[in-house]
Amino acid sequence: MEIWSVANQKGGVGKTTTAVTLAGLLAEQGKRVLLVDLDPHGSLSSYFGQDPDHQAKGAYTLFQQKDELSADELRTLLCNTPIESAYLLPASTALATLERQAIGRDGMGLVVGKALKLMSSIVDIAIIDSPPLLGILLVNALAACDRLVIPVQTEFLALKGLERMTHTLTMMARSRNRALNFAIVPTMFDRRTQASVASLRHLRNHYGDNVFPGRIPVDTKFRDASKAGQYPHVFSPDSHGIDAYRQCLKWLQGQGQAS
Amino acid sequence: MEIWSVANQKGGVGKTTTAVTLAGLLAEQGKRVLLVDLDPHGSLSSYFGQDPDHQAKGAYTLFQQKDELSADELRTLLCNTPIESAYLLPASTALATLERQAIGRDGMGLVVGKALKLMSSIVDIAIIDSPPLLGILLVNALAACDRLVIPVQTEFLALKGLERMTHTLTMMARSRNRALNFAIVPTMFDRRTQASVASLRHLRNHYGDNVFPGRIPVDTKFRDASKAGQYPHVFSPDSHGIDAYRQCLKWLQGQGQAS
Numbered sequence: 001m002e003i004w005s006v007a008n009q010k011g012g013v014g015k016t017t018t019a020v021t022l023a024g025l026l027a028e029q030g031k032r033v034l035l036v037d038l039d040p041h042g043s044l045s046s047y048f049g050q051d052p053d054h055q056a057k058g059a060y061t062l063f064q065q066k067d068e069l070s071a072d073e074l075r076t077l078l079c080n081t082p083i084e085s086a087y088l089l090p091a092s093t094a095l096a097t098l099e100r101q102a103i104g105r106d107g108m109g110l111v112v113g114k115a116l117k118l119m120s121s122i123v124d125i126a127i128i129d130s131p132p133l134l135g136i137l138l139v140n141a142l143a144a145c146d147r148l149v150i151p152v153q154t155e156f157l158a159l160k161g162l163e164r165m166t167h168t169l170t171m172m173a174r175s176r177n178r179a180l181n182f183a184i185v186p187t188m189f190d191r192r193t194q195a196s197v198a199s200l201r202h203l204r205n206h207y208g209d210n211v212f213p214g215r216i217p218v219d220t221k222f223r224d225a226s227k228a229g230q231y232p233h234v235f236s237p238d239s240h241g242i243d244a245y246r247q248c249l250k251w252l253q254g255q256g257q258a259s
Numbered sequence: 260m261e262i263w264s265v266a267n268q269k270g271g272v273g274k275t276t277t278a279v280t281l282a283g284l285l286a287e288q289g290k291r292v293l294l295v296d297l298d299p300h301g302s303l304s305s306y307f308g309q310d311p312d313h314q315a316k317g318a319y320t321l322f323q324q325k326d327e328l329s330a331d332e333l334r335t336l337l338c339n340t341p342i343e344s345a346y347l348l349p350a351s352t353a354l355a356t357l358e359r360q361a362i363g364r365d366g367m368g369l370v371v372g373k374a375l376k377l378m379s380s381i382v383d384i385a386i387i388d389s390p391p392l393l394g395i396l397l398v399n400a401l402a403a404c405d406r407l408v409i410p411v412q413t414e415f416l417a418l419k420g421l422e423r424m425t426h427t428l429t430m431m432a433r434s435r436n437r438a439l440n441f442a443i444v445p446t447m448f449d450r451r452t453q454a455s456v457a458s459l460r461h462l463r464n465h466y467g468d469n470v471f472p473g474r475i476p477v478d479t480k481f482r483d484a485s486k487a488g489q490y491p492h493v494f495s496p497d498s499h500g501i502d503a504y505r506q507c508l509k510w511l512q513g514q515g516q517a518s
């Protein structure tokens with residue numbers, strides 16, 4: 001089983017959209033997929049009809065256990081999604097309280113990674129959607145993953161946020177004893193704006209091979225798909241956005257073994 | 260002096276863009292404007308060339324004072340912006356440490372409101388840009404303001420975030436002894452997508468007169484303006500986006516006295 005985390009400390013850059021689109025395309029390839037929602041706002045959970053404000057069980061339960069959870073117990077926390085071979089571990093707003101609970105408690109950063117290992121016999125790939133801020137939940141996502149996907153809007157303000165993200169990775173790399181490859185996915189590219197073209201060039205100059213050689217265009221179908229609660233590749237299989245994510249997935253899978 | 264806060268717990272919805280555009284249009288009306296950046300990511304500060312990672316003085320200084328700051332001391336913290344009558348109190352990443360510092364200290368939620376009162380002889384309107392999460396900085400913005408502007412993307416997932424924002428307001432209203440009017444500004448409207456049209460209708464049904472009767476369209480010029488570090492109305496005065504914000508400002512100013 002591989003674990004991919006989708007993260008960026010800046011908000012509204014396409015993390016949830018990237019997580020749900022890649023998960024759908026991986027399920028289409030016949031993989032058994034688990035989506036994990038670690039964002040207290042629970043966009044990914046809302047996408048599939050779960051209400052994070054009234055969610056009793058889910059990702060939060062992992063942090064409430066005194067003893068380690070069994071694989072069966074973990075399985076009872078999962079929800080179905082419109083694709084049979086893809087499950088969701090939903091978020092709840094209670095996740096936001098973990099920040100205060102983490103003060104003084106050791107090992108809180110490794111909870112999700114340990115729990116997901118229990119699923120390795122029934123899941124091929126887990127994809128973690130994370131919140132847009134540096135805290136215990138993002139630390140869990142960065143500690144657990146074999147590969148990190150960073151969606152970055154192709155605009156000037158987003159580049160500053162990316163610098164901050166790479167500082168965080170350097171910090172995290174010291175506490176993980178294995179390297180953390182990261183892949184930057186330029187998204188919401190709009191070839192009509194000068195800023196999009198310039199910031200894409202800046203990304204390639206600064207981060208070289210870590211950047212997906214293509215780019216995800218602005219595509220209105222993603223919003224429609226989220227309203228319909230359907231995977232984007234099912235909702236509009238031939239849209240520009242889906243084509244780009246298919247290319248992106250090929251590149252990610254071809255990048256060689258995850259660390 | 261009036262204080263307007265621009266806030267929404269969801270990220271990437273156009274808070275910074277709304278703050279900088281309204282500030283520019285108010286300066287155009289001849290008002291003396293102060294922009295306050297309370298977001299540790301400092302998009303508004305980066306917009307005007309200030310680096311939040313290396314910012315010694317600024318909004319963070321307000322929280323470090325033992326005794327109350329004088330008006331002169333506060334004035335030394337301000338930076339210029341491309342418009343003469345508009346100043347910026349910049350953010351620094353150190354603002355993110357306030358959350359931990361606030362535990363156990365009283366009165367931390369009122370720091371910004373108290374400090375801004377010192378500027379009432381030289382500023383007509385202060386506009387606060389806030390971070391996308393509920394914490395001590397957002398509480399300061401909500402406690403200090405006379406009017407609250409909530410940009411909301413016209414898409415399904417954003418409506419859930421708005422529900423959470425109004426819960427926060429009800430919570431805050433108990434600790435403020437005056438009502439807090441809020442104005443919802445639908446933004447990034449894209450008439451080509453079904454989701455935009457449907458969520459706009461949902462907003463008007465649920466929040467009635469609190470919603471700007473117009474809407475801010477998707478307009479690529481905002482990204483170009485932020486790259487150029489220029490106020491949007493100066494960068495492209497006749498764009499659709501600017502027209503809409505001019506109408507929005509008229510509506511906000513006509514909504515009657517702020518509380």
Ligand SMILES: Nc1ncnc2c1ncn2[C@@H]1O[C@H](COP(=O)(O)OP(=O)(O)OP(=O)(O)O)[C@@H](O)[C@H]1O
Nearest residue numbers: 011012013014015016017132217218219222223270
């Ligand atoms: N390529 C794209 N083209 C157009 N719209 C997009 C694209 N990708 C994402 N979006 C839209 O942008 C908005 C923000 O995307 P999304 O929710 O995935 O971002 P996020 O980074 O997960 O946000 P948050 O920080 O709030 O979790 C959504 O309305 C989504 O539908």
Ligand SMILES: Nc1ncnc2c1ncn2[C@@H]1O[C@H](COP(=O)(O)OP(=O)(O)OP(=O)(O)O)[C@@H](O)[C@H]1O
Nearest residue numbers: 011270271272273274275276391476477478481482
């Ligand atoms: N009406 C619009 N049309 C097109 N793009 C827009 C519009 N408003 C804002 N944007 C763009 O959307 C992105 C997010 O906007 P902005 O940074 O203002 O959001 P924010 O809510 O302040 O984000 P954060 O939560 O990170 O502080 C920016 O690239 C901005 O240029």
Ligand SMILES: [Mg+2]
Nearest residue numbers: 015016039043
């Ligand atoms: Mg998200």
Ligand SMILES: [Mg+2]
Nearest residue numbers: 274275298302
């Ligand atoms: Mg902002």
